[in-house]
Amino acid sequence: MRLTRRHPLLVAVLLCALAVLAARPADGDGAHAPGHGSASGIGAEVARLYEEAAAATERYEAGRREAEEQRAEARRLEKELDRERREMSGMYEDLGRIASSQYRSGGGLPLTAHMILADDPEEMMRGQRALWQAELSLDKAIERSERAEARLARDEARAAAAWKALQKRNAELATLKEDIERKLETARWRLQGQADASVAAGSCRGAVRLDQPETRFTTSWVAPVETYQLSASYGSGGARWANRHTGQDFAVPIGTPVRAVGAGRVVKVSCGGAFGIEIVLRHADGYHTQYAHLAAVAVDQGDRVSPGQWIGQSGTSGNSTGPHLHFEARVTPEMGSAVDPVPWLARRGVSL
Template sequence: MRFTRRHPLLTAVLLCALAVLAARPADGDGSHAPGHGSASGVSAEVARLYEEAAAATERYEAGRREAEKQRAEGQRLEERLDRERREMAVLHEDLGRIASSQYRDGGGLPLTAHMLLADDPEELMRGQRVVRQAEVSLDKAIGRSERAEARLARDEAKAAAAWKELEERNTELAALRQGIERKLEAARWKLQGQADASVAAGACRGAVRLDQPRTRFTTSWVAPVETYELSASYGSGGARWANRHTGQDFAVPIGTPVRAAGAGEVVKVSCGGAFGIEIVVRHAGGYYTQYAHLAAVAVDQGERVAPGQWIGQSGTSGNSTGPHLHFEVRVTPETGSAVDPVPWLARHGVSL
């Protein structure tokens, strides 16, 4: 306190100098500055657009399935309508044959004259009753068929209208999805540009606090990304690796949320070098998982993470030929101690 009172100007200068030093990133040592970095806006935008694109795709796929269902229903009704019409044509032919038969058998004469001329009037009466019953049955069948045809025609028209409406809505949803994906692609490369700048400087920009998904995992272990294609595997050869590939690569677009494979503590967040932006998490049992070639991080060193928690976003930083997540399982936090992650995950209930 005595020092402050005697030298107020010197104190102000020292405080300013300390503030400047605190604001400077570490010089080329791959260290990680906690807190929100300047990339947070782009990272959050990529994460938001990623979820919007997924939701738009889900709505489009649901609409497409419903449209296919309506189209199939319309086709089914059309086939039934064709059958009804063919049956109607047969019934009309039957009615025509009965009328022709009556005419040939003297249908134009009064029934009394038929009875006088007949050898067996009772047999004639029985024949007349059979004919009338056949006519009545045929008339009823034709009436039912006509009503069924009208009903089917209405149902077919409704199904066709519903299918057309769904097709129009799906066209709109497809356009919406394409618009979101264009924005997402632009934001992804902007995010990657910031990641490349961080790697070149050797200092991460800070954790971006992404809105976590609502899903809560009941399992202890999960795959490090939700949707993926497996690419380079553990132990595979290649010119880009000094010896053999030390992890499992997941081919995913830039900005894809990367998940903690299991509960643990973040022991390393760094930028620079062959792995670009990377995170290492320590788990119970003496194992570590590494997540490399990221575009952004969402956790700080020393932070506890839960299974499935978003800890970063995939990218193509460092020694990378394209967007993917490089995932390793190690027995130490450092490179060179990796084990094959695919059977290791399988033993923990995660099949890739």
């Protein structure tokens, strides 16, 4: 009877153990213990694709601007060519009028005959010289205009060809950009899936050490994300908050690198609860900053961080309706001591 009474207990213990193992990330899925960060994994892939997408967008926008400038140059040259052709047409009309005038005034007679028949040969010679000079000047003007027209036509053709080449290159860049963005979007949701699993298990995967960009900040304080739209603000009301909103939300896509706003030390890294995956930093002036609803962390508790250093990646873990970063400035590490982070950052030279 003892054996039959102990058997259900043993089964229960085994079931509990299996449940714990199932809740923990598998080693083959990129999991690692806190303090043993890895440069591999979906978080690093998202960060790499994020940088590639930003670079591809920058190249595409630069190419688009260059193409517009080249197109504007082609249009300018086209207008110049039209103007030159109108002037040429006018000069040919002038030349035609001079020829008609000569014909009507006996231009078919030799100059010697004109002089014999003229009442004042000397005056007639002065008029003839003026006519020759007018013809010579007109011929030179027509020659210059023809050269200008030929040059403008060549320039216009080159500008149009350059514009077409830029259009082709920009189409290729657009395709590349879209391909990277598709890969990034897929990777983002894989990353968020891992984050949700960590929150459900109440256990963080540990830091994924991201390759930091070359940027060196000259200021002591920066915004927590580089490109963003401000959403819910400090003190705003809403059904999802017990009282009032305690921070400033930054609407950003999943996987966006989150930056330490200033130098400090990591005093908390946790997964679970309303904030999902969160990081809390302590700064030299005694204040603390919180970064919540993350999809991944890139630091461990106790780490020292510098201004602008990537400490994690944004997400939508915990009590969140969509991808964003929840940022708080606090007097203590714990919730309930928050101050309005917008003027707090403004006093440190960061305007949002």
